[in-house]
Amino acid sequence: MNWIIWLIIACEIGFWVFILLGLVTRYIFKKESLGLFLLAMTPVVDFILLAATSYDLYQGATATTAHALAAIYIGVSIGFGKSMIKWADERFSYYVTKTGPKPVKLYGIDYAKTYFKSWLRHLLSYVIGATIIGIIYVLINDYERTEAMVQILGLWSLVLVIDLVLSITYFIFPRKKESRL
Template sequence: MTAIAWLIVAVEIGFWVFIVSGLAVRYILGKKRAGFWLLAMTPVLDLILLIATTHDLMNGATASQAHGIAAIYLGVSLAYGRRMIRWADERFRYYILKKGPKPAKMHGFAHARESLKGSLLHAAAWILGGGYLAAMIALVGNPGRTEALEQILKVWTLVAALDLAISLSYFIWPRKPKKDVPS
């Protein structure tokens, strides 16, 4: 694995370490301000990855899939960050602290609407990460060195479009609630 690939792994691990420790400090130790600062460190990890990836490409590296995945990670982290923290917070309170409501399973129009919100966040992630990919392709200015970035952008465009199509399909064919299975 390349240094950028290892950095992506480290940033992803760091992201969840900051999330879990931030929630633990907030709820178990009762230190809301310290918990907030731990949670607020997650964008710092994104910045480190952005700087390292840009530095690597600008200093002559040939773009690899790891560079493209770094762009996807950055876009997803920025677009979904608050939602992921809220998701983790809700589950931490319910499953670890045994407080708060059980995370709801959605169906029908509510599920379709929530799925569409997720697809719109995916579109935002695509704009952010895809914009970064396009900027790196333009800045490097050498198609031979940025072919991997172009391929990743094409695949990601297809995935984002499929995600949106699936979300829209839930308005036509809504998810039905699961029936309770007798014991």
């Protein structure tokens, strides 16, 4: 297996390890500053992945699906990182330490608006990831060496459109509260 794939896996694990360590440090050990520092380390993981991917391509590697996934990972991490940390923070404080309010489950127009905001984050992630792929494409200047990345970008474009359609449907057919019998 390509070492870039292993690095992506390690970075994803590292991302969640920093979040978990940050939350445990913040809520269990009551070290707010250290907890925030650990949470702030998540972008460092992205930088490591970006640097390693760039180095690999600079050394003459043919861009693979793994390289495209690295660009997607970086885009998603930047686009959704803050909201993922907030999501984990809310659940950790409620379910683990019992110190925070219960996370609110949204319905109707509130859910539709929240889902649309999530789609906007997806769009931001896409723009960042597509820009990285575009820069790599321009720098390598060889379609055969970047074909896999361009194909993944096409697939991601389709996923983005499907996500937009889903987002719109929540305004037309709002999510309803489950009825309990």
